[in-house]
Amino acid sequence: MTSLMWFRDDLRLHDNAALSWCAARGPLIALFIDEPVYRGTRALGGAAEWWRERSLHALAAQLAASGVPLLRRSGEPTAVLENLIEELAPTATIDAVAWTRRYHSPLREVDSEVKAHLRKKGLEVASHPGHTLVEPWEVTTKAGDPYRVYTPFSKAARDQVRDDTPLPVPNLKGGFAPEEEPWEKAEEPEWAAKLASHWTPGEEEARHKLSALDLGDYPAGRDFPARPATSRLSPHLRFGEVSVREAWTSASEQPHGETFQSELLWRDFAWHRLYYHTDLATVNVRRQFDAFDWEWDAPELGAWQRGETGIALVDAGMRELWETGYMHNRVRMVVGSLLTKNLGIHWRRGEEWFWDTLVDADPASNPFNWQWVAGCGDDAAPYFRIFNPETQASKFDPHGEYIAQWAPALSPTPIVDLRESREAALTAYSDIKK
Incomplete structure (x- = not known):
């Protein structure tokens, strides 16, 4: 058998x-x-x-x-x-x-x-x-409903994460199978070839990163895109090359591990919300946003995708994405806020671009985080929050190292006035509350 x-x-x-x-x-x-x-x-x-x-x-x-x-x-x-x-x-x-x-x-x-x-x-x-820390149906309110806010969800879920030792590699014995022809090479876009200079997919590399995980600077450094403070495990977790439970266990053995575990719980939160909102990638969780006047075919979309907005931190992030298939999480929030709030472009256009260009794009986290930054998703409070890219750059890239790495020759005129577009966005979002 x-x-x-x-x-x-x-x-x-x-x-x-x-x-x-x-x-x-x-x-x-x-x-x-x-x-x-x-x-x-x-x-x-x-x-x-x-x-x-x-x-x-x-x-x-x-x-x-x-x-x-x-x-x-x-x-x-x-x-x-x-x-x-x-x-x-x-x-x-x-x-x-x-x-x-x-x-x-x-x-x-x-x-x-x-x-x-x-x-x-x-x-x-x-x-x-195995794909999440806790099964979606296991974390509910006292009324038996799923959580819609992260903080109470994380408290409830944290108490339910299994604390047994992750399983070792089992003793494998192969069954008989016919000789197979080599797999045909899948069709891939030409632009993806450059990803090989930045990533090594597979369990071996995932475990190497896990073993090298050092969270000493994580709480303070994770918001600074020029610092090597993040784990860069997200694409490995996305394809299950390392289990989220092993990442959790590894973090528990280090100082400041709880902060990293909170990020793993945020990932779980996204998957739990997808479990209940199967159309998360296309339908606003907060249905009042169905009437929001986002643009779909705005000419500024192409400039945003190419990293040619004239706004330094945004362009650095978009160019990092195009070159590496990855973007620092703090910068993801900034570029998402600019697209949906300052430029007034529908969050789905950004979500679709990330879906195609991110190595860690998955069906839960990608749309969940885009809905969060756009204000129409779960726990998007305050939903009218607008990230100012210049303030974010001065706070989290104070010496301009990240910008110098990815957008060193930036000199064009910004495609949008940050102050005026912020006021317009606040007015539009205030109308949603009525």
Whole structure:
């Protein structure tokens, strides 16, 4: 009997409950499915696609070293799994399938259908936690409702985070699988090639960063984009190359670890909100903002995307993003505020740009954070807060190091007057309260 491990956004061997479950049963075969784009979901952005391809190849090499094949198929999961089980039947009997849970409604429904179908066929099917610290249905108010404000959510969730030791790499024994042709190279945008000079996808690099995690300067330094105070673990967490629980455990062993853990809980908060708001990427959480007069095709959008607004901190951030597939979190808030409030452009245009260009863009955090900065999302209080890029630069890049690195030759006239656009935005936002 052979188990089938279905990998998704959990591309790791350490602390992978589904993989450990399969390994405990005996021989196993691993599988990755290139699924169709379901209604209510979307294809990966270019930068994330670049990352995932390399992470999958790294995972395949890790598994192969233990004699476990990683097969890759395309199509609807129910059909793919049924066909694969039949294909392997002459040499291997698949009697169990396991995976790590997903929390976005269209994918949850797919998984439920697959589970029901396979169980009817007599297979054992097990889904496991692992992508979040706490399951969405486990953190509720006394009335049984989901939290909509981060602070009470974080207090409740922190008390429920498991404190047991993360799982080690299980003893892997490969099941028989047919020889596979090398995977075809996925289509990637030409601009993504430069990402290789900034990132190394895969579990090995993720664990290296985790082991080197030093939070000594984190509380004070994390807001300064020129300081190396942040973990840069976000894309590794996005694809599950390291578990969020291991990151949590590592932080708990250091001074100031609670501050870093609060950021991990913010990530959980985003996933919990996506669990209840499946259309988070397209629909305002605060529905009164449906009437807000954001622009969609404003000419300033292109200047913002190219880092040519004439506003130093904003342009530095947008150029860092284009070059590296990443942007410092403080700067993300500033560029998002400028787009939605000073330029009056719909938050979805910014969210879509980040979705395509960020290596860490995921279905929860990306739209959740854009709705937060635009004021139409959960816990966006005060929702009319406007980040002044010049004030932010003087406070968090006082010596201009970050700006000098990413936008050294900036001299154009700003495309928007910060004071006038702030007053216009405050007026527009005050109308929403009426």
